[in-house]
Amino acid sequence: MKTLSFVARFAAGVACSFAVLSSSAAIAAPVKNVVLVHGFFADGSGWQAVSKILVRDGYNVSVVQEPETSFADDVKATTRVIDAQDGPCILVGHSYGGAVVTEAGNDQKVAGLVYVAAFQPDAGESPMDLTKKMPPATKAIKATADGYLYLDQSLFHADFAADVPAMEAKFMAISQVMPAAQSFSTPITNAAWKTKPSWAVVATSDRAINPDLERFMTRRAGSTTVEMKSSHVAYISHPVEVAKLIEQAATKSGQ
Numbered sequence: 001m002k003t004l005s006f007v008a009r010f011a012a013g014v015a016c017s018f019a020v021l022s023s024s025a026a027i028a029a030p031v032k033n034v035v036l037v038h039g040f041f042a043d044g045s046g047w048q049a050v051s052k053i054l055v056r057d058g059y060n061v062s063v064v065q066e067p068e069t070s071f072a073d074d075v076k077a078t079t080r081v082i083d084a085q086d087g088p089c090i091l092v093g094h095s096y097g098g099a100v101v102t103e104a105g106n107d108q109k110v111a112g113l114v115y116v117a118a119f120q121p122d123a124g125e126s127p128m129d130l131t132k133k134m135p136p137a138t139k140a141i142k143a144t145a146d147g148y149l150y151l152d153q154s155l156f157h158a159d160f161a162a163d164v165p166a167m168e169a170k171f172m173a174i175s176q177v178m179p180a181a182q183s184f185s186t187p188i189t190n191a192a193w194k195t196k197p198s199w200a201v202v203a204t205s206d207r208a209i210n211p212d213l214e215r216f217m218t219r220r221a222g223s224t225t226v227e228m229k230s231s232h233v234a235y236i237s238h239p240v241e242v243a244k245l246i247e248q249a250a251t252k253s254g255q
Helices: 002-028 044-056 071-083 097-104 127-133 153-160 166-174 181-185 211-221 239-253
Strands: 033-037 060-064 089-095 110-118 141-143 149-151 198-203 224-228
Touching: 033 044, 033 071, 033 097, 044 060, 044 239, 060 071, 071 089, 071 097, 071 181, 089 097, 089 239, 097 110, 110 211, 110 239, 127 181, 127 211, 149 153, 153 166, 198 211, 198 239, 211 224, 224 239
Parallel strands: 033 060, 033 089, 089 110, 110 198, 198 224
Antiparallel strands: 141 149
16 A cells, blocks of 8 residues: 555656646747737838748737727727737837837736837837937928828938838838827836836937937837847838847747
């Protein structure tokens, strides 16, 4: 009886050890879901090149199409996609999309954040507040009579997508999405970068967000940062490098 009891205890101990090891391995596994969020004047199609690389490398990619009708609507659209994931995800934001992921990133499914030439507001702070600290070089942003924003098409290529082929930038200009101006002045409630690991791209030739403001925000957030000689749309002009940083975030966030 004593022998049987010992064998039973031993077997239970081995089973428990395997369970712990299995659990640890699951926790340490790289995050495989990536959610991509665009910024002002754009839509989700701009992420196509980055998405292709991530899918090729085995990631499950989802692209949020924010309505750009209000900050609350954009956060809801993003949270809706996050909640549809089958596990933890890396949340990536470009430009104004950085403010969106800073708020939506508090979702428990978000394992890490990636900012691509993006705003990283603190609680009680809006992208407008940050822009006032260090204004951008562009003068292309205009407003409609009913409170929406657009980029002057004649300045779009130079000020938004200078390192994108001219014909591609032309199409981006004529197909741009007009966001609600009030979204830009809506403050963040809870900054996810304070509790989640973050990575960031500083676009050194950015005319839509001051590169020094990008540096200030990434330092403040403690983001692992890379600098790229890029226009504001680094995710379009440098998809390989941006995808590499996202994959780094996925690997590190799963450890």
